[in-house]
Structures are given as C-alpha cells and as structure tokens.
Amino acid sequence: MVTDYGMSESQFPPRRVAGRGRGWYRGDCHVHSVLSNGGELTPEQLATGARAAGLDFIATTEHNTADAHGAWGSLVGDDLLVIIGQEATSQTGHWLALGINPGQVVDWRYRVRDDMIGKHLNQVHQAGGLCVAAHPHAPYPSGVFMYPFEGFDAVEVWNGLWASDEPWQADNEAALAEWGRGLAVDIRNERWRSAMGNSDAHLEGQIGTPHTVVLAEELSTDATLAGIRAGRSWIAESATIELSLMASARDRTAGIGERLDTGDGPAVVRVDVRGVPSGTVSFHTDRGKVYRESLPVDGSGSLEWRTSAKESAFVRIEVRHPGGHMAALTNPINLS
Template sequence: MKIRFEDTITTAHDHRHIPHVFEVPEGTTEVHIELAYSPRFSAGQMFHNQMSLSVADPAGPRGVYYLLRDYGINITEAACTPGFNAGPVRPGRWLIEVDTYRLLPPDPITYTIDVTLSDRPVDTPPRVFPKPKRALRGRGWYKGDLHAHSLHSDASWDIPDLIAYAKSRGHDFQSLTDHNTVSGLPEHDSRGDDELLTMGGLELTTYYGHAVVLGTRQWQEWRLDTDDHFTMPQLAQKAMDSGGFFIIAHPQNVGYPECAGCHWDFEDMRPGNARAVEIWNGTWNPCTEHATQDFYHWLNEGYRMVATGGTDLHGPHAEPRRHGTNVVFADELSEAEIVAALRRGHSYLSAGPELLLTAETASGARAMCGDSLSPDDATISIAWKDTPPGARLRFIVDGAVRDQRDASEAGAASWPLPKGAAQWCGAEIRGADGSMWAISNPIYLDGRQ
C-alpha cells in the first residue's frame, strides 16, 4: 500500500509541527517513509531550508528523522533506520509530523511524503545489545564528555567511532546525546567496558533553544506547541521529574537562521528552574566566553548553578581540537554517581590542566568545588599543574578577578576571605591569549544550600 502527502509551505509555517495521519492495517510488517522537498535553498539564501520528521505509532513516539538521508525511514519489528526504535509495527493511527526548523524567503517550499506499507515477512532477527558487566572503580576524579552525537541524529559517524574517539582521548566516561531521540542508547550501552563508562541522555532540540538531559533512557517531550501547550520550564521540570539532569546547552551559540535553536532564547529560563548550564561547547570561542559570563551573572543573582562542558562532536576532525572535558569527583565510576557528583557541582572543566579548588574555615569546616560553607573567615586554596606555557591563574570572587598570577609551572596558592566578604569563589586557568584552559565550579560562602 502506498500513501502520499503533499503540501506547499512558506515562512508563515516556520517553527511548526505539521501533522499527517495515516492508518496502518493489521498484519503490516514494515513502514517505509521518504521525504522530499524543493527548493533546498531559497533564492539568495546561504542557509538551506531545514525540516525533520517525527513519527509516532498508536503507542507513542517511534523516533525522529533529524538529518534527512538518501535511504529514508524504515521501521520493522527487528530493525529500524538510525533515529528510530525497533519494535512491533502496531496497527492503527500513525502520525508523521514535519518539523520546520528553518524556512527562508522568498520561495514557497513544496514537499512530498511517500509512505509504503508492506506485509511481506521480515526474516531479519531482532538485534540484541547486551549490556556488559563492568568492574567498578572507586572514589576519585574521572574525566569525560557529556554531549556528543551519532548517526542516530545528525552526525557523520556511528557509535563505535564515538567510543573509539573517547578512548583515544583517555576519557573515563562518554555520553550519547542525540537530537530528540534515544534510539542509539542500547548500542551505546553495549559498548561500555572496564575502560569506558557509557552514559545515556539526549539533546532536547527545540526551535528556540537546546538542552542536554543526562541519566535518562526515556524519550523526552521537546515540542512546545502540542495540545498540552507546554512552556519550556514545564518541559524542563518534566525531564527533571523523570530523573534526568537538565542542562541548558550552549546558550550563547549563534542562533537562527545559521543554526536553528542553537541560541537559548527562553527569557523565562535564564536560568529559571535549570540548575546547570553548558558553558564550554566544543572549543573555546567568543560564544563560550559569553556563556561563562551568563554563568557568573546567575551565580551573583543567587542561583546555585553547575557549569558543564561538551564536545558536541558530530564526527572526526582532521586535527585534534582543544575541547573542555568534565573532570568529576565521584564516589565511583558509574552513571548514577557521575550524575550525582555533577548535581553537587563536584567538577571542573579542563582542556588538560588539573585545577583543584578547596576551602577551610576558621572553625575547621572544609569544602571543595560545589560545596557550601557557613559564613566564617575562610582560606581559599588553589592547586594546579599540567598547564601550558604562559598560563595565568585567576582567582575569581563573585564573578570578578580578585587576583592572578603566572601558572606556567605547577603550583599552589592561598587567599584569606573574611566572613561576609563574598557569596562565592572560583578559579580559572587562562592561556597567554586569554582563552580558557580550565575553570572550576564555585565554592559558596554564604551558607545557603
């Protein structure tokens, strides 16, 4: 059986979810879907028109076709196109939504969706991804990446390539956070071993901002104009209530039309109910600098925030890049404990240097990054090593540089902070050119939890 949908849309349909409904008869074993649209580039535009397809069956979402590829979408009980979950081909009402991320003037855009339903036997056995047993590693510092992609959304590499890259960089953990889909997580989990912890998640990719949700293997709602009329704070809360660790992603990256949704445009969530923000996305650049200033501003407003980083890798690079990895102090190398440590802020971001921030009060209370101390006279200590030539250490108090010194060689330093002199403090390692090499999460000095 073949079904065709056709429509012509314009910029008036930008940032919409355009529904197309079809019926799947009992006995159907395979659903194949193809999308074609024209023009790819509207006249005079340097960025192409961008659409994705979301598919749901009677039981709920099956996946997202985030990057349109030549082979279309194939859904069977045994196997699916990357981005979609294998499982029973359920009879009943199916829904295809055209997600319009970027429609540029002046040309109208015509698209067709071709659906082919088949009842021929599917002989391919279901692919099983057994989750391996890992030897636990105990309390200590672990480094890794919280944001990366695969063929299951818009990357050029598959999951084994991502795993190989993480191991080549000496990571202890690697998250997979594809756009609006969790279909790659079973294979990702199966690739973990004693050398590398694989962690689950996804990137909520809305039209007005992106967010990474860690510690989950559940699909998360990302659409704001459904019948429920969710707000972004409500979507964030739903993700957090399901156990996910919600992180505002790359809030100051270049946005529409160059990158639809890549800039955080939710004014009611700056930071709103979010308590983590990805300040270091990819390599250090002006966007990450601005995100860091957002982070400092929110700390000064009294929010308890956690800074994270992510490579946001979509494939290999010809030359190594200086990404910021997350260095996390966890009770053990497990997903639960890494996420728990991140929630506490027991982490710093680094492109190589070690950066240890600690504090001790006159009464003997001690703290590390992410901890909160009751107001008291305190001594703040910073230790560093593995820094580049010309590096500078910056001691940050309430978002301002209190002191700085040469950090080309390994060293340590301490500063007194009288009771009531600061809300929080942190540390940075900057290169000779001013770019970031490492940044700590803060220690809070006002006693609030």
C-alpha cells in the same frame, strides 16, 4: 550506510561500571553519532575516540531520538560509562536530557512562548535525569537559548562544536559571563546551577574538547549526575590539564561545589594547576575578578589567596592560556 542498532534491552549500556569507587572522573556529556543530523561518526568510533581522549564517561545525546540508546551495550567495558540521553532541539533553544530511561524521547516541538518547557523538564527529573541548558549563545537560529535557566540543573558554558583551531570562542565567553553574573543571587537562594563543558562532537577529533571532570562516589549514571548536579566539577580543555581547588578555615576544608563555614574568620583558597604553560590563574567572587597570577613556563604551579565570607560569597577559578583562551574553569566553593 547507517547500521540498524536496534533497541533490544540487552543492547542498552549498564548504568554502572563495576569496581570504580569514589574519584574524579572525566566525561563528555554532549556527543553525536551518524544517528544525528550532521554527525559523521559511528558509536564505535565515538567510543574509541572517548578512550583516546582519556575520558571515563560520555553521554549519547542524539537530536530528538532514542535510536542510539541500543548501540552502546557492546561498546562499554570496565573503563567507560555511557549515559543515556538526548539533545532536545526546540525552536528557541537546545537542551540536554541526561540519564533518561532507555528508549525515552523528550519532546522538542515547542518554543519559549508556548510555556511548555517546565512540563518536559519535570518528565526528565521524574526519570532521575539531569537537565542542561546547551550552548546558550550558539551563533545560529534556534541555538540561542531563550528560556530562563530556572528549572535546569546545569548550564553548558563551554561548547566545543564551533571550534576550529581554538576550542574557546566568543559564544563561550558570553555564556560564562551570563552564568557568572547570576551566581551571587543563585547561591544566596541556594538554587545555583553548575557549569559544564562538552564537545558537542559531530566530527572526528572533537570528542573531549572540552569535557567536565566530576567528583563521583562511583562511576555510575546516578553518581555522576549527582556530582554534576551538586557542582562538584570543573571543566578542562583536555586530559593533559589537571586542577585541584580547596578552601580552608578553622581546621575545616571544602572543595569545589561544597560550602565552607568560616566562622566569620579568614579563609585560605589554594589552587594547584598542571598543563597550562605560561598560563594565567584568576580568582573570581561575587565582586568579579579579584586576583590573578601567572603560571611558570612549565605550566605547573600552586597559588594561594586569602579572603573571608564577608568579602566573598564564593570563589571560583579560571585558567587561561597566554592568548586569553580558556584552559580550565571551576564551579565555586561557597563561603559562609
């Protein structure tokens, strides 16, 4: 029996968690409860699972409904932010509307040939929200994303729904390759969109695998979405994995999602990784994969690679397990 959670304003989750300043926050922005078709968990169970997975925030993204928006007010605290959202399941691709108004429902009754997607993206943006192309290569009808990425703020390159024992599947590999191929042109035009990873949780044990780690000015809806929009984020298979990426030149430094002015000189890119035993770290630029090195058996290591803005328009990192499955990946540092 599904609880009638209601839609009273007092039940909506707050948009900010007090006392949580600038920092890296872990979150899963694509989760479903019993209020979505196929969902088997109550909001209470999802909140418990999010905390157990080491998450700081989640987004409620039921299919084409706002029914769960009022379910979360009593479930948050000083350790969990809940972002109000929706998954719009159109006939030719699904997308996430994150940070919309409580009770707002985004229309989903169209397909790519109707030329209506821009109207609905604008409605989300007017509400201060973020638009994410969801699981672009999902292996089922309507799940494959047929719209252009133009107008979207982020692309879900890693979706955990179809994982069984392994959370990295062929559709994720295809989504990552598609996003990666467009980075060089998009960065040059200053219109690049960030990569996200979400669980698309429907069942117990799925939440947080994977999730997105965001640098935000505070733990709030606005600050978290701003960090994602700017690409100040990376994707982790689980909270046991830690990663940092910095580039430096001329006594200047830049982190993930930022731009480094190299002054036409050399740049040193440094990545620190923990939690991927015997894994492989690879450096990717507009020339593709340019360098790789293995991590020790204990999974912890610090690696450096030298380049320049002339050689590389950007640098991003992938960390894979020995079998080739993804453990973590970053958005780029842009070089100029």
